[in-house]
Amino acid sequence: MLPLTFCLPLIKSLSNITSLSFQQNYLSSPLKFFTIQLPLRYNACSNHSEERSHLLASDIILETQDLFKTYFLGKDVQVPALRGVSVTVKRGAFTAIMGPSGSGKSTLMNIIGCLDQPTKGTITIEGIETSRMSRSDLAYVRNKKIGFVFQSFNLLARAHALSNVMLPFVYSDYPKAKRRERAMEVLESVGLADRWSHKPNELSGGQKQRVAIARALVNDPAIILADEPTGNIDSRSGLEIMILLQALNREGMTILCVTHDRFIAEHAEMIINLLDGKISRIEEVKERKDAREELQKLPKEEDIAQ
Numbered sequence: 001m002l003p004l005t006f007c008l009p010l011i012k013s014l015s016n017i018t019s020l021s022f023q024q025n026y027l028s029s030p031l032k033f034f035t036i037q038l039p040l041r042y043n044a045c046s047n048h049s050e051e052r053s054h055l056l057a058s059d060i061i062l063e064t065q066d067l068f069k070t071y072f073l074g075k076d077v078q079v080p081a082l083r084g085v086s087v088t089v090k091r092g093a094f095t096a097i098m099g100p101s102g103s104g105k106s107t108l109m110n111i112i113g114c115l116d117q118p119t120k121g122t123i124t125i126e127g128i129e130t131s132r133m134s135r136s137d138l139a140y141v142r143n144k145k146i147g148f149v150f151q152s153f154n155l156l157a158r159a160h161a162l163s164n165v166m167l168p169f170v171y172s173d174y175p176k177a178k179r180r181e182r183a184m185e186v187l188e189s190v191g192l193a194d195r196w197s198h199k200p201n202e203l204s205g206g207q208k209q210r211v212a213i214a215r216a217l218v219n220d221p222a223i224i225l226a227d228e229p230t231g232n233i234d235s236r237s238g239l240e241i242m243i244l245l246q247a248l249n250r251e252g253m254t255i256l257c258v259t260h261d262r263f264i265a266e267h268a269e270m271i272i273n274l275l276d277g278k279i280s281r282i283e284e285v286k287e288r289k290d291a292r293e294e295l296q297k298l299p300k301e302e303d304i305a306q
């Protein structure tokens with residue numbers, strides 16, 4: 001059983017969830033139409049208007065305070081991966097996290113995503129403090145609140161795309177009769193309805209990542225955490241993933257995206273730079289890139305083939 005103090009805010013926020021759909025036409029992209037189901041609470045911020053920033057100025061979705069994470073290897077070796085990280089993320093923000101290899105980006109994402117616990121410090125997601133939760137409560141919050149996208153896709157090799165997207169339902173109370181329909185809906189939203197029966201080895205890297213994004217969306221998460229989502233795919237497919245993430249963000253989805261690539265990071269609004277487990281700099285992206293425009297600048301596939 002979950003403690004009532006934990007359940008109340010969750011029930012409150014889940015009660016706001018209803019569906020809203022939109023369509024957007026991307027001329028040069030295979031992701032031609034997105035029909036994305038999001039909680040209604042995002043409706044008020046369907047574009048980056050003044051109204052949205054006014055309405056949600058104080059709406060903090062995620063806060064970490066003085067997070068430390070030390071890994072212990074045997075008795076004597078300690079690896080300090082995070083050394084006092086405090087970040088605040090507003091609902092509807094698109095934030096990138098950059099930093100050299102080993103600077104603690106994945107460690108931070110894993111703690112935010114309830115896959116791991118900090119050694120010290122607190123973390124609050126939609127008002128729920130997760131830093132001291134039991135494993136089972138953490139798994140519950142992860143399933144309800146977090147949509148994870150990984151560099152290596154993490155799809156089940158033997159399951160087709162639809163089964164992969166339905167995987168989060170195994171741990172959820174989503175009505176059984178509606179699961180397949182919902183999974184098809186999100187697959188369609190990432191432009192892959194016609195590939196629902198394909199196994200991962202029958203899909204390109206970009207398509208695999210789009211299946212992973214559909215899986216991340218299927219439970220209507222509060223936040224998408226993407227750890228190097230474009231790291232294992234070519235630049236064209238990478239931009240298609242960024243088109244998708246920017247479209248979700250325009251509809252109000254909060255996105256936190258780790259990347260090594262400055263160009264990819266500039267598709268976000270803010271960049272948090274990590275160095276040796278600490279924040280070295282937080283910068284606003286002055287000239288934010290639009291992934292659709294960037295894709296159009298790439299040479300066309302048929303030109304490259306000639």
Ligand SMILES: Nc1ncnc2c1ncn2[C@@H]1O[C@H](COP(=O)(O)OP(=O)(O)OP(=O)(O)O)[C@@H](O)[C@H]1O
Nearest residue numbers: 071079080081099100101102103104105106107108
């Ligand atoms: N499970 C673990 N056990 C021990 N040390 C770990 C573990 N996971 C990460 N580390 C160490 O913690 C530090 C931060 O690792 P982390 O994976 O967070 O870095 P990163 O910024 O994501 O790097 P990359 O860009 O290479 O993915 C590194 O020194 C790493 O070796």
Ligand SMILES: [Mg+2]
Nearest residue numbers: 105106107227
């Ligand atoms: Mg990493």
